[in-house]
Amino acid sequence: MTNRDDMTLTSSGFYVSQEAPIRADNPVPTPSVPAPDILRCAYMELVVTDLKRSRDFYVEVLGLTVTEEDGDAVYLRSLEEFIHHNLVLRQGPVAAVAAFSYRVRTPEDLDRAVAFYSELGCRVERRAEGFTKGIGDSVRVTDPLGFPYEFFHDVEHVERLAWRYDLYTPGALVRLDHFNQVTPDVPRATKFMQDLGFRVTEDIQDQDGTVYAAWMRRKPTVHDTAMTGGNGPRMHHVAFSTHEKHNILAICDKLGALRMSDAIERGPGRHGVSNAFYLYLRDPDGHRVEIYTQDYYTGDPDNPVVTWDVHDNQRRDWWGNPVVPSWYTEASLVLDLDGNPQPVVERTDSSEMEVTIGADGFSYTRADDEAGSYRGQASKGFKIGNQL
Numbered sequence: 001m002t003n004r005d006d007m008t009l010t011s012s013g014f015y016v017s018q019e020a021p022i023r024a025d026n027p028v029p030t031p032s033v034p035a036p037d038i039l040r041c042a043y044m045e046l047v048v049t050d051l052k053r054s055r056d057f058y059v060e061v062l063g064l065t066v067t068e069e070d071g072d073a074v075y076l077r078s079l080e081e082f083i084h085h086n087l088v089l090r091q092g093p094v095a096a097v098a099a100f101s102y103r104v105r106t107p108e109d110l111d112r113a114v115a116f117y118s119e120l121g122c123r124v125e126r127r128a129e130g131f132t133k134g135i136g137d138s139v140r141v142t143d144p145l146g147f148p149y150e151f152f153h154d155v156e157h158v159e160r161l162a163w164r165y166d167l168y169t170p171g172a173l174v175r176l177d178h179f180n181q182v183t184p185d186v187p188r189a190t191k192f193m194q195d196l197g198f199r200v201t202e203d204i205q206d207q208d209g210t211v212y213a214a215w216m217r218r219k220p221t222v223h224d225t226a227m228t229g230g231n232g233p234r235m236h237h238v239a240f241s242t243h244e245k246h247n248i249l250a251i252c253d254k255l256g257a258l259r260m261s262d263a264i265e266r267g268p269g270r271h272g273v274s275n276a277f278y279l280y281l282r283d284p285d286g287h288r289v290e291i292y293t294q295d296y297y298t299g300d301p302d303n304p305v306v307t308w309d310v311h312d313n314q315r316r317d318w319w320g321n322p323v324v325p326s327w328y329t330e331a332s333l334v335l336d337l338d339g340n341p342q343p344v345v346e347r348t349d350s351s352e353m354e355v356t357i358g359a360d361g362f363s364y365t366r367a368d369d370e371a372g373s374y375r376g377q378a379s380k381g382f383k384i385g386n387q388l
């Protein structure tokens with residue numbers, strides 16, 4: 001926990017400081033060899049239990065483009081993408097995540113990935129022909145946190161459809177933006193990801209030193225992935241971006257019109273963390289998908305790290321709307337390299353849900369006004385605390 005006296009309180013009510021305000025008590029050892037040079041989160045491989053139903057959700061409802069498909073899998077991409085896919089839906093017995101996949105800068109970075117994870121004693125598999133269609137030489141690992149990570153450079157290029165305005169829908173998804181992972185020990189996970197070359201952009205902490213979540217990036221946006229504290233390893237969500245806020249509202253309207261409003265779990269709203277406009281959906285298997293737009297540039301080496309107080313009820317929703325409990329508790333299983341679900345380890349640090357919603361009384365809208373009262377006692381605890 002960074003001492004708050006060492007951070008700068010902004011006029012927006014959060015703190016800023018420089019890189020690495022998070023320290024781990026039981027860190028994963030730092031490998032002696034260099035990490036692979038990761039460009040960006042590139043695609044997620046999702047195991048789904050009813051391929052047709054999932055295809056309908058991602059293609060007919062959300063409008064992703066089918067690059068290729070067969071009886072076993074569907075390969076999808078967003079409108080601005082030029083690599084083969086951003087999402088693979090693969091039929092399987094248990095809904096889970098088979099790979100969080102990142103593109104690396106050069107083919108040699110695959111050698112670096114093998115050396116980096118091998119030194120940590122992780123299981124590592126390399127396939128010159130790739131693990132999925134459209135992707136060449138690839139490395140898959142089970143990382144020290146239990147997540148299935150993939151790295152590749154060689155990939156089939158496909159047409160970038162950004163200019164094809166005839167194909168845009170009102171809710172068009174234009175890019176894969178980020179992953180979000182659930183892990184019991186956020187400082188340990190964050191330190192490991194820093195060794196892998198990620199930079200922290202934002203985090204949520206309390207005054208006692210507990211870290212509840214951290215966001216980290218390779219590309220110059222708020223994140224390529226985030227670590228959310230909870231029972232894990234599990235996948236919290238995969239996020240696609242739209243160009244503007246109105247595209248997210250159009251998705252809500254479309255789901256309402258299709259009588260699919262139960263696919264909307266949370267939002268739409270504005271995040272405090274990341275400043276992005278958001279919407280959370282659940283696909284037919286319960287995999288969570290975020291629609292996200294308009295975060296900010298983070299590419300300078302001295303980009304300020306934002307720290308939010310866990311009791312600030314605007315951190316997860318800038319308008320102060322409460323987070324639904326399922327958003328904190330439910331997440332997707334992840335698989336080992338043999339396709340078996342990884343065992344889930346319970347978080348022992350305190351739970352963000354328990355400290356901020358329910359009968360807590362600790363959330364605030366203004367730091368010096370813990371009652372959260374704007375118009376007096378009548379509104380005390382109106383949004384946070386009494387609403388579940």
Ligand SMILES: [Fe+2]
Binds near residue numbers: 178179180237239292
């Ligand atoms: Fe997200």
